[in-house]
Amino acid sequence: MTDTTTIDRVEVWLVAIPYKSAMRSSRGTLDHGEKVILRIGTSDGASGLGEASVIFPGRSGESAGTVFVALRDIFAPVLLGRNPLHFNEIMAALNARCSEQYGFLGTLCAIDIALHDLIARRCGLSVADYLGGTRRTAMKLSRSLSILPEAQLVDVACRYAADGYPLLTLKGSADWRGDIAKYLAVRKAVPASTELEFDPNQAWTPKGALEVDHALADAGLVCIEQPCAWWDLDGMKFVTERARTGIAADESVLSPADAVQVVKRGAADMITVKLAKSGGIRNSVTILEIARAGGLTCNMGSKHTLGVGTAALLHFAAAFPDVGETIGYGDARERFVGDVIGQELAVSHGQAHLPEGLGLGVTLDEDALSRFGVQYHELRA
Template identity: 30%
Template sequence: MTARVAAVHTARVSLAVTPDLVVRGARGTHDRSDFLLVRVVTTDDVEGYGEVSATALWSGEDGASAEHLIRTYVAPAIVGQPLVPVGRLETLMDRVLAANPFTKAGVSTALWDAYARNLGVPLAVALGGPYRDSVDIKLSLSGDGEHLDTVLAAARGMGFGAFKVKVGLGVDGDVARVRRVRELVGDDTFLGVDANGGWSRSDARRAVDGLREWDVEFVEQPVAPEDLDGLRAIRDLGVPVVADESVFSMADLRRIVERDAADCVSLYIGKSGGPGRALAMGNLAGVFGIDVLLGSNGELGIGAAAQLHVACALTDLSARFPSDIIGAHYYDEDVLERPLDSDGRVVRLGAEPGLGVVPRADLVKQFR
């Protein structure tokens, strides 16, 4: 393969979350998402697409910063370089830009997409899979009172049958919220909770005690990201712990393994810096017996497609904990010509090359 990177283009997108599904958690209210779409063009006229999930409160990155960094540093470093191996291009990005994993992930995804399209195979195949052709998924529920009832009704209307409840906002209210959801969904529905690091250790212990009656399947990020001993302490209470905000890099994952701090890690394409790196982290976690799921930062269809391909390429994907490949379910519109094949219970892998998705024609015209 002699193709080289010929150009990198970007386009900004900002979408409001569907009102019925607005997420309210310990890290704030997520009612709008800003994205930077990325297009890589090769000298063989193959295009690849990626997506920067740019939520400043979560990642410290936004569409403006991502666009500036890509145009000023990243594009000059990779344009003219051979497309293969993609890992070398990721290393070049690291040499000109520190941190900013979500920005790098958008470019990395576009590079991997172009690589797989050039081969004529789905990205999951280019990554060494697939080990499965569908992934179980769940949706986040948040709010109280009538709003919570509305959110659940909307989620069920979309076909979702597994959920996690946003907590970390005050133990008494958290327990009451979970109790209400359990009453609404019944005893047999999969239900976890996500504190987004919003509890202290003492609050987490009290919350776990209060939640036992409602049969929660896991507690996600119960304490602050840096408090790995706190994660381990909550595990010792007998409830499965999912680490999310604690795991961005391979070094973070190593610390989780060393402290025996989690039963499962929630990996993002954005946190990891791209599909290949997310896959490597997930496979390493599996070696140490830690479950892996694909978590969400409210991705659009391109980002969700990347999640799906990585999930299918993983040697082991959690059978206990559904992933969060929710794509455009949170938004009133999609950025894709054709959405992912999802019924709310599972999302299915297609056979098309690369990510298998194409942005809407009106969005393609916005790339610069």
């Protein structure tokens, strides 16, 4: 029997939620996070949730505000009247509206996740099972730390190590010599079992990155994520070929096409997978396969998602353990004063647990949407 269900409503929220403490990286400082929440509804009363998460406007040119407008004015109208099961047809139509296969990746992420949530629910499955099967229900967590004065950074790192986080990510800055000193102070203070990595968010030069590697490779540094500018694949290759520490490409890889270039150029040892930067689940699966075929490994981050986006990345990590035993995020309430979902995602002893139930396993908290909402728009067929 042909399924004649169609999408008959689309709701979009722009929300702003304060951080518990200011988030500082080489890109700047934020005291709140702006995200976009999407709900797609169908003619039979079903719905699916999605999220677009942006921290700082990046190379995609997107901010939470531009995502809200793009969904409202460009992409949501394309969804109305379409069968939500026809995922490939929908994504082709959306790409045609922006004339670029890999344009508006943050915006398309919200739609991709919402469709996966909706389709999985209609199939009577969790998203992880819909993606091929749940292969784990608990995932170890890493925690990235803001740029802080040395004594404060050591104190924060010790607290997270005591909470059971097996991996801590220190944020690097243009002052790589100062970064080395801070690393050594943290390394001395936390248990030997706590692994440490660096993420300068493109702040280092290739030679500066090698200086950090040479100084810290024997001090247990396990990874340097995106040391150089995203566009400088020659610089990334220079570091990757000479460093003893593993080098990860994050901002250099938004799309599957980017992943191909990193593999071809030998510009990293691993690729950082983030649903929020790459257009959602489908593109991220493709990036994972490209990395695997090219002999690279992967790790997984978040872009500080709220509950909907976090549930999506947990289901992805549950279905694809190739992103690594340790993932970079477990619950929005680790960082923010609140969330927009009615459930509290389970995090304990440095582990996150997969939400139970159909689809993503989460529902929206309407009161929280009212409290944190900045803009709202609804379209109906």
